Amino acid sequence: MSSTTPRTSPEVGGMGHSIKRKEDARFLRGQGKFVDDVKLPGMLYLDIVRSPYAHAKITKIDTSKAMAIPGVLAVVTGELLKQYNLHWMPTLMSDTQMVLPVEKVMHQGQEVAAVLATSRYIAADGVQAVEVDYEPLPVVVDPFKALEPGATVLRTDKEGKTDNHIWHWEAGDKAGTEQAFAQAEVTVKQDIYIPRINVASIETCGCVAHFNKTDGKLTVWMTTQAPHAIRTVFALVAGHVGLSEEKIRIISPDIGGGFGGKVPVYPGYVIAVAASVLTGAPVKWIEDRIENLQASSFARDYHITAELAGKKDGTMQALRFKTIADHGYTDAAANPSKFPAGLFHIATGSYDFQHAFMEVDAAYTNKPPGGIAYRCSFRVTEAVHAIERMVDIFAKDIGMDPADLRKKNFIKPDQFPYKSQFGFEYDSGNYIGALDLAMKRIGYDDLRKEQAEKRAKGELMGIGISSFTEIVGAGPSKHYDILGIKMFDSCELRIHPTGKAIARFGTKSQGQGHETTYAQIIAEELGIPAEHIAVEEGDTDTAPYGLGTYASRSTPVAGAAGAMAARKVRDKARKIAAYLLEVAEEDLDWEPGKFFVKGSPSKSKTIQECAFAAYTNNPPGMEPGLEAVNYYDPPNLTYPFGSYICVVDIDKGTGQVKVRRFVAVDDCGNIINPMIVDGQIHGGLAMGLAPALYEEINYDADGNIQGGSLMDYLVPTSMETPSWETDKTCTPSPHHPIGAKGVGESATVGAPPAIANAVVDALWHLGVRHIDIPITPPKVWALLKEKGVAE
Amino acid sequence: MTTRKITVNVNGTPREGEVEPRLLLVHFLREDLSMTGTHIGCDTTSCGACTVLLDGKAIKSCTAFAVQADGREVMTVEGLEKDGKLDRIQEGFHQEHGLQCGFCTPGMMMTTYALLKNNPSPSEHDIRWGISGNLCRCTGYVNIVKAIQYAAQKPAE
Numbered sequence: 001m002s003s004t005t006p007r008t009s010p011e012v013g014g015m016g017h018s019i020k021r022k023e024d025a026r027f028l029r030g031q032g033k034f035v036d037d038v039k040l041p042g043m044l045y046l047d048i049v050r051s052p053y054a055h056a057k058i059t060k061i062d063t064s065k066a067m068a069i070p071g072v073l074a075v076v077t078g079e080l081l082k083q084y085n086l087h088w089m090p091t092l093m094s095d096t097q098m099v100l101p102v103e104k105v106m107h108q109g110q111e112v113a114a115v116l117a118t119s120r121y122i123a124a125d126g127v128q129a130v131e132v133d134y135e136p137l138p139v140v141v142d143p144f145k146a147l148e149p150g151a152t153v154l155r156t157d158k159e160g161k162t163d164n165h166i167w168h169w170e171a172g173d174k175a176g177t178e179q180a181f182a183q184a185e186v187t188v189k190q191d192i193y194i195p196r197i198n199v200a201s202i203e204t205c206g207c208v209a210h211f212n213k214t215d216g217k218l219t220v221w222m223t224t225q226a227p228h229a230i231r232t233v234f235a236l237v238a239g240h241v242g243l244s245e246e247k248i249r250i251i252s253p254d255i256g257g258g259f260g261g262k263v264p265v266y267p268g269y270v271i272a273v274a275a276s277v278l279t280g281a282p283v284k285w286i287e288d289r290i291e292n293l294q295a296s297s298f299a300r301d302y303h304i305t306a307e308l309a310g311k312k313d314g315t316m317q318a319l320r321f322k323t324i325a326d327h328g329y330t331d332a333a334a335n336p337s338k339f340p341a342g343l344f345h346i347a348t349g350s351y352d353f354q355h356a357f358m359e360v361d362a363a364y365t366n367k368p369p370g371g372i373a374y375r376c377s378f379r380v381t382e383a384v385h386a387i388e389r390m391v392d393i394f395a396k397d398i399g400m401d402p403a404d405l406r407k408k409n410f411i412k413p414d415q416f417p418y419k420s421q422f423g424f425e426y427d428s429g430n431y432i433g434a435l436d437l438a439m440k441r442i443g444y445d446d447l448r449k450e451q452a453e454k455r456a457k458g459e460l461m462g463i464g465i466s467s468f469t470e471i472v473g474a475g476p477s478k479h480y481d482i483l484g485i486k487m488f489d490s491c492e493l494r495i496h497p498t499g500k501a502i503a504r505f506g507t508k509s510q511g512q513g514h515e516t517t518y519a520q521i522i523a524e525e526l527g528i529p530a531e532h533i534a535v536e537e538g539d540t541d542t543a544p545y546g547l548g549t550y551a552s553r554s555t556p557v558a559g560a561a562g563a564m565a566a567r568k569v570r571d572k573a574r575k576i577a578a579y580l581l582e583v584a585e586e587d588l589d590w591e592p593g594k595f596f597v598k599g600s601p602s603k604s605k606t607i608q609e610c611a612f613a614a615y616t617n618n619p620p621g622m623e624p625g626l627e628a629v630n631y632y633d634p635p636n637l638t639y640p641f642g643s644y645i646c647v648v649d650i651d652k653g654t655g656q657v658k659v660r661r662f663v664a665v666d667d668c669g670n671i672i673n674p675m676i677v678d679g680q681i682h683g684g685l686a687m688g689l690a691p692a693l694y695e696e697i698n699y700d701a702d703g704n705i706q707g708g709s710l711m712d713y714l715v716p717t718s719m720e721t722p723s724w725e726t727d728k729t730c731t732p733s734p735h736h737p738i739g740a741k742g743v744g745e746s747a748t749v750g751a752p753p754a755i756a757n758a759v760v761d762a763l764w765h766l767g768v769r770h771i772d773i774p775i776t777p778p779k780v781w782a783l784l785k786e787k788g789v790a791e
Numbered sequence: 792m793t794t795r796k797i798t799v800n801v802n803g804t805p806r807e808g809e810v811e812p813r814l815l816l817v818h819f820l821r822e823d824l825s826m827t828g829t830h831i832g833c834d835t836t837s838c839g840a841c842t843v844l845l846d847g848k849a850i851k852s853c854t855a856f857a858v859q860a861d862g863r864e865v866m867t868v869e870g871l872e873k874d875g876k877l878d879r880i881q882e883g884f885h886q887e888h889g890l891q892c893g894f895c896t897p898g899m900m901m902t903t904y905a906l907l908k909n910n911p912s913p914s915e916h917d918i919r920w921g922i923s924g925n926l927c928r929c930t931g932y933v934n935i936v937k938a939i940q941y942a943a944q945k946p947a948e
Contacts, residue, residue: 025894030828256894511892
């Protein structure tokens with residue numbers, strides 16, 4: 001199967017066609033249905049009182065003034081929830097998180113109480129009127145200090161806990177790696193900090209919870225990327241108060257961007273559900289932007305010490321990472337359960353190392369919890385940034401061009417399937433092909449000449465490469481689960497008598513265009529025009545169970561389920577066609593849309609004729625109807641890859657980094673819709689640029705957030721974002737039914753080191769070895785001043 | 792709290808309301824009039840998801856009071872389509888894949904509407920500058936720029 005020549009006609013619109021998106025029709029007219037658009041009769045509004053302190057004992061909550069406001073109906077506190085044992089909840093990583101505190105707060109912006117009122121404005125008035133007395137406690141902000149002996153122990157709720165250490169995790173061959181380092185000709189070492197950031201989807205988080213006291217059914221419209229898992233979590237957590245799973249319906253309506261930030265269960269959701277159960281009224285909670293940036297799940301926050309060992313001829317031999325992970329006050333990361341550091345051990349990247357070892361220690365601090373992905377598959381961005389930075393530092397130390405060094409050490413096409421030192425089996429790849437194309441597209445050799453000329457004149461220009469390997473599509477049930485639920489995904493496909501179809505999936509689009517691309521997968525398999533295939537997701541009462549959309553898993557897992565369900569349908573349709581044509585099944589050939597008799601192509605039955613017969617003239621003994629369900633357990637992960645090259649110019653007067661050009665060559669295997677794939681890459685690149693140059697959430701020594709609004713947290717606008725230049729190579733996944741790999745996050749993973757490498761490349765001759773992202777003008781200007789070249 | 796009676800011409804239709812002076816225009820549109828096409832993405836006038844036209848000028852309706860729109864004309868995303876025909880801007884966003892999750896899209900299109908009214912043949916730089924008050928997290932802006940160029944090449948209705 002090739003991604004460049006579609007097998008189906010444009011009218012059918014199977015794989016490889018850039019058909020326009022079905023979902024656009026409602027969004028263009030302002031008729032999307034997002035959570036805040038849900039309005040129910042008698043609906044109440046919830047607003048949250050939040051802590052100004054990062055660590056403090058709560059001595060008193062006085063709700064009397066709030067309750068005196070007309071329209072304020074209740075103030076929900078931790079003490080109230082405690083009566084129902086709902087004041088704490090489990091996290092996805094088997095830690096515990098406060099819904100509302102009873103004794104103390106653990107981060108600035110933490111939920112302290114919630115006001116229930118008849119309108120949004122009155123609820124906000126109520127929040128202002130709740131008086132909370134705090135007794136400040138010592139604040140622990142720095143994860144290194146948090147792990148020192150004698151540090152203030154934060155999790156006093158955990159019996160016997162005497163430090164702030166959460167877990168230790170390691171992978172690889174420690175002894176072999178140590179020996180390789182001891183014997184190496186060249187070693188390089190670098191501390192690399194990947195700062196805390198927030199996905200800042202343009203829609204914040206929120207929900208409308210409606211508990212119907214008559215039938216005991218709870219319906220929750222919520223901003224969730226994983227509605228089915230959420231339903232099960234609710235049933236497990238609130239079973240003791242009478243919510244059983246068949247009476248819980250989670251509806252994930254249109255989602256205004258997810259990027260991992262809408263995977264966790266936030267306290268606001270739980271409080272809204274509790275408030276609805278207590279009152280019997282629908283309750284709406286919508287986070288505002290400042291709450292979103294200050295308290296919703298963070299991403300990254302990894303302090304990495306990376307080391308690379310090799311030979312002077314450029315052979316890279318061994319890799320070693322020691323990492324401190326700052327998790328905030330609880331481990332509420334969204335990772336597969338068996339992998340507390342996610343897939344961080346993809347860190348050997350695109351290179352054929354002989355030895356590798358890594359260890360990660362996680363720490364509690366007085367910061368919000370999180371550890372979600374920010375558009376990447378479980379800590380892959382952290383790994384890719386570190387390896388791609390280290391490769392560049394190594395290249396420069398031995399005086400080799402970074403492109404040549406990469407090519408020398410790439411896993412070669414004939415080495416696939418390739419077993420990495422950390423145990424992953426890479427499915428397919430052609431890394432040299434992608435880098436060669438990127439170098440050709442950008443004119444690499446000419447740029448190096450230009451750089452030399454500019455450097456002679458004192459101008460600062462840099463060229464940066466990133467040749468990343470992604471790891472997505474979690475995942476095979478043997479290794480991947482969330483709270484024990486295996487990470488399969490699903491499709492339920494029903495063909496109507498007139499040959500049209502409806503397909504429901506266990507995932508949930510947040511802008512990826514599933515209504516279009518899933519229809520294209522089924523169109524490819526059955527020849528039914530994509531425009532006649534309705535796709536639905538997000539309603540747990542109607543869709544089959546699946547683990548949701550994150551970690552680029554929709555195409556690798558649910559997309560595969562769609563193809564497999566369609567093949568089951570086709571198998572049954574073949575039996576019907578054989579019956580109608582009065583031939584044996586083996587005598588039939590298939591082309592998209594019809595079966596025909598081998599050697600007599602005029603004798604044929606279309607899929608639509610077969611569908612009609614399934615309901616009107618089914619073969620004797622055959623069950624009527626034409627539908628199929630597939631729960632797809634992937635045999636392996638998929639490994640998209642690419643090579644990105646970035647050119648930057650640096651202003652010596654301001655320290656401003658200008659991205660002059662950025663060429664992105666991606667390989668995501670076979671492509672379903674080229675237009676949508678390009679759109680995903682454009683967006684991913686912008687979310688790679690953002691942390692590379694602009695975004696960071698940090699804290700002062702008292703745990704006060706710096707950058708808790710969009711005035712300070714710099715989401716790039718159209719002015720900062722360059723015109724991306726994209727291209728593709730195509731190396732299909734050998735184990736995926738349609739040879740696809742997933743693409744939504746590749747660019748976010750691959751872009752930051754290309755930019756950082758370009759900046760360091762521009763400054764290396766001045767003695768600059770590394771700059772932590774975000775590479776802001778003040779940081780660069782301070783370096784220029786230190787080196788005596790600032791203007 | 793005292794209320795005030797207002798009449799706002801929304802997409803060509805006079806709409807009356809009895810509102811608190813503190814009611815934001817975006818909430819008047821979304822909650823009082825149930826016109827939920829205009830979205831809310833921040834509270835600091837930064838993201839532009841709530842952009843509407845007030846007397847033809849693009850404003851952020853999270854930072855205007857409903858009473859300030861009294862006696863004036865407001866145009867929202869719901870007013871773009873005329874007689875069942877998409878506006879050239881809507882068409883451009885569809886053709887050039889200028890939207891993904893669709894949340895910033897209404898505000899982005901209303902900013903575009905004002906931009907093209909003031910500058911019918913904008914350069915790429917003009918477009919990028921013109922939409923720089925509207926954040927998009929999905930598209931990386933490239934296809935939004937193309938969508939606006941597409942619209943600019945079509946005659947205005």
